[in-house]
Amino acid sequence: MLPVMNTELLGKVALVTGASSGIGASVARALAARGAKVAVAARRRDRLEQLVAEIGADGGTAMVVELDVTDEATCRAAVDRCVHRWGSLDLLVNNAGVMLLGPIEDADTDDWRRMINTDVLGLMYMTHTALPHLLNSRGTIVQMSSVDGRLAGPLTGVYNASKSAVNAFSESLRQEVTTRGVRVVVIEPGATTTELASHITHSPTREAVEQFAAALRPLAPEDVSAAVVFAVTQPAQVAVNEILLRSVDQQR
Numbered sequence: 001m002l003p004v005m006n007t008e009l010l011g012k013v014a015l016v017t018g019a020s021s022g023i024g025a026s027v028a029r030a031l032a033a034r035g036a037k038v039a040v041a042a043r044r045r046d047r048l049e050q051l052v053a054e055i056g057a058d059g060g061t062a063m064v065v066e067l068d069v070t071d072e073a074t075c076r077a078a079v080d081r082c083v084h085r086w087g088s089l090d091l092l093v094n095n096a097g098v099m100l101l102g103p104i105e106d107a108d109t110d111d112w113r114r115m116i117n118t119d120v121l122g123l124m125y126m127t128h129t130a131l132p133h134l135l136n137s138r139g140t141i142v143q144m145s146s147v148d149g150r151l152a153g154p155l156t157g158v159y160n161a162s163k164s165a166v167n168a169f170s171e172s173l174r175q176e177v178t179t180r181g182v183r184v185v186v187i188e189p190g191a192t193t194t195e196l197a198s199h200i201t202h203s204p205t206r207e208a209v210e211q212f213a214a215a216l217r218p219l220a221p222e223d224v225s226a227a228v229v230f231a232v233t234q235p236a237q238v239a240v241n242e243i244l245l246r247s248v249d250q251q252r
């Protein structure tokens, strides 16, 4: 990661879900490099410990928070832990997600439950439990949506539904809290090189997604974390509501 070089977020406390890989790990590094104390949260503790060590070696501050966002009680415990340790919560990045693509016909509906429980309900639980603290700190909440929250197509139906739900929920939240000082940001990346597609259980679809990505120069996680940093380092009067970003090679 970048060594701590500037102090735009010095004194801020951040919690990043899905920080054990991909975009979440990059966001955690980027926030820590700007001086934030970062709670890195996910299920794979070993990955989180490695990330905390890397951030520490570069002069940043981070701690591991084991979290399964599908379990509301662990969401509450994660936020409590962060506030207890560092005294506040200024920035929640709701990034944890799965993308279990496949056709609706003959779908394994366990995939649907995992997607809705993680991408939608998990994000809602985290938002609900963090909100009193964010109102207190006049903080920011970043919701990791997707270009797939704006468009629908074959093989992506339930993922489209889950990210559309994230967008609708976040716009409603924005209107409820923006004049009380909480900024709500929706980030909508296109194809980004991470392990996301490797978890697809429907094999022909997994291969099709891999072929789609191989035909592009996809975004890097750092391209997405740069958008997050932009959104959360604006002057107090600026609310960045939404950022949609794609590879130049991605048509839709």
Ligand SMILES: NC(=O)c1ccc[n+]([C@@H]2O[C@H](COP(=O)([O-])OP(=O)(O)OC[C@H]3O[C@@H](n4cnc5c(N)ncnc54)[C@H](OP(=O)(O)O)[C@@H]3O)[C@@H](O)[C@H]2O)c1
Pocket (backbone or CB within 6 Å): 017, 018, 019, 020, 021, 022, 023, 024, 041, 042, 043, 044, 045, 047, 067, 068, 069, 070, 095, 096, 097, 098, 099, 118, 122, 144, 145, 146, 147, 188, 189, 190, 191, 192, 193, 194, 195, 196, 197
């Ligand atoms: N990659 C893309 O092309 C792309 C494009 C648009 C949007 N996104 C979105 O970006 C976000 C991050 O995805 P990524 O691409 O970085 O994929 P990734 O590398 O697979 O990361 C997903 C993260 O979510 C965590 N996670 C999954 N289920 C969880 C649960 N139940 N509780 C807590 N954490 C959980 C994983 O950690 P553990 O397994 O350790 O829990 C991991 O850290 C997702 O919301 C995804 O929809 C990705």
